[in-house]
Amino acid sequence: MVRSLLVRGMLAGLAAGVAAFAFAFLVGEPQVQAAIEFQERRAARAGEPAAVEVYSRDVQRTIGLLTASIALGVGFGGLLALVFAYAYGRVGIAGARSTAAALAVVAFATLTLVPFTKYPANPPAVGDPATIDERTLLSFAMIAIAALALLAAVRARARLAARLGAWDATVVAGGVFVAVIAVAQLILPAMDAAPPGFPADVLYRFRLASLGISATLWLVIGLAFGAAAERLLAQQRGSRSRRSLRVTGREEDPAAGR
Amino acid sequence: MSEVLAEQRAVAAGPLVTPRELLPYAIFAGVLLSMLIFFAGAEEGAAALVGGGAVHELVHDGRHLLGFPCH
Numbered sequence: 001m002v003r004s005l006l007v008r009g010m011l012a013g014l015a016a017g018v019a020a021f022a023f024a025f026l027v028g029e030p031q032v033q034a035a036i037e038f039q040e041r042r043a044a045r046a047g048e049p050a051a052v053e054v055y056s057r058d059v060q061r062t063i064g065l066l067t068a069s070i071a072l073g074v075g076f077g078g079l080l081a082l083v084f085a086y087a088y089g090r091v092g093i094a095g096a097r098s099t100a101a102a103l104a105v106v107a108f109a110t111l112t113l114v115p116f117t118k119y120p121a122n123p124p125a126v127g128d129p130a131t132i133d134e135r136t137l138l139s140f141a142m143i144a145i146a147a148l149a150l151l152a153a154v155r156a157r158a159r160l161a162a163r164l165g166a167w168d169a170t171v172v173a174g175g176v177f178v179a180v181i182a183v184a185q186l187i188l189p190a191m192d193a194a195p196p197g198f199p200a201d202v203l204y205r206f207r208l209a210s211l212g213i214s215a216t217l218w219l220v221i222g223l224a225f226g227a228a229a230e231r232l233l234a235q236q237r238g239s240r241s242r243r244s245l246r247v248t249g250r251e252e253d254p255a256a257g258r
Numbered sequence: 259m260s261e262v263l264a265e266q267r268a269v270a271a272g273p274l275v276t277p278r279e280l281l282p283y284a285i286f287a288g289v290l291l292s293m294l295i296f297f298a299g300a301e302e303g304a305a306a307l308v309g310g311g312a313v314h315e316l317v318h319d320g321r322h323l324l325g326f327p328c329h
Contacts, residue, residue, distance in 0.1 A: 002275055002283045020324075028323040054315035061319050068320020074290040082284050089273040112325065121325035135327040136300055190261040210325050233274075 001236075005081045008228040009221075013077020016220035017070035023216045024069060024209070029061050031206035038198060042125070069217070077221045080107060084229065092166070096233050097226035104222025110150045112214040115142040118185045121210035126203065127193040135191050142188065149180035211251035299326040 036057075043050070055064060084100055093099045119139045127135060156175035164172065194203060270280075297320060301313045314328075321328040 002280055005274075007281060008285055024320070024323045029319065032319055032322060054311055055318075060315070065318040065319045065323070068298045068317035068324060069289060071294050071317070072320070072324055075294040075298070078287055080290045082280070082287060082304070085275050085276070085280055085283075086273075116325060119327075121322065123322055124328070127329070129329050132329055134328060136305075139327050140300075206323075213323055214325065251314050 002082070002085050004232055005085050005229060006078055008232065009077040009079075009081020009084070009225050010074050011077070012221050012225035012228060013073035013075065013080075014070060015073075015224050016077060016217045017073025018066070018255070020073060020213050020217040021066045021069040024065055024213045025061065028206065028213060028241055029065070031209055032061070032123055033057075034199070034202045035125050035206065038202070039125035042195070042197075059097035063132045069213075073217055073221065076107070076217065077225060080104060080221055081229075082226060083107075084225070088229075093251065096100060096229040097223075100226030100229055101222045103223075104218045106150065108218035109148045111143055112211070112218070114146040114181055115139065116207075116211065118142050118188060119191060120207050123203065123206040126198060127191075131191070131193070135193075138188060138191065145184045146181060149177050149184075152180060153177040211234060299324070 040050070080103055081101070083103055084096075087103060088096065088099050091099065091102075093102055119135070119142055153173040153176045156176045157169045160169035160172055163169075297313060298317050318328060
């Protein structure tokens with residue numbers, strides 16, 4: 001069962017990677033290009049030599065972008081499938097499709113949206129190369145904190161549900177999540193790195209495109225994996241009731257196995 | 259017969275797998291998929307396993323657009 005789910009999660013991630021690539025190519029690449037042109041103008045004014053190209057821009061914006069999108073899609077899709085395998089039937093949501101969709105929305109919010117409010121995506125030329133170690137560490141730390149805050153909220157909800165009821169327990173759990181994120185974001189240092197003269201509109205459009213790419217990725221993972229998991233579980237139920245029909249030799253209640 | 263049906267309904271509605279069944283998959287695939295995300299998101303930025311810049315330059319645009327610090 002886990003194997004079948006994992007395969008479907010990775011395939012959903014592959015499809016999501018292709019969809020995210022299409023969105024990124026159409027909406028994000030013009031902003032990357034504008035940022036690179038700013039970078040080149042700045043380098044030319046400073047009299048710096050042009051950067052050595054390992055891959056051409058055409059390779060970077062097609063094959064390279066597709067490779068990164070698919071790698072991330074397959075990785076996230078597989079991880080979502082594993083979380084689904086554990087969460088299905090345990091989180092109080094009926095149905096494979098709604099469980100998968102809910103997990104994808106929560107994953108997008110926790111792994112992308114919340115960290116983005118502290119350390120948003122940056123185009124080329126934004127961000128001091130000397131601080132790359134620090135920025136990478138902080139950005140992954142923010143993602144880890146958001147994931148841990150989510151786990152704390154889920155546990156708090158499970159503990160409080162019996163005493164407060166489902167709605168109030170969820171509200172309190174949401175408060176726990178927001179509080180942990182707020183404290184972390186107040187403590188962690190700001191990393192402002194837009195160079196003087198960088199066009200604000202390009203930065204805004206780049207960041208909006210970045211959110212759109214991640215939303216596309218998670219949306220397609222959630223919907224495609226949900227549909228595949230629903231079919232898989234229906235097949236399993238079908239083969240189980242056929243087996244029991246052979247054993248008992250009697251017609252079954254059609255509601256069985258629902 | 260009715261007990262059998264009741265049991266089947268419970269099985270169909272309940273959890274799919276036990277934690278024990280899931281654990282080896284979770285560790286193996288979790289490590290592998292994390293590596294995949296690392297190569298797309300962070301290789302040759304702050305940390306380098308391969309080195310040389312080939313991975314970084316190839317996934318350069320994706321890294322920026324997918325929200326990872328690149329350089």
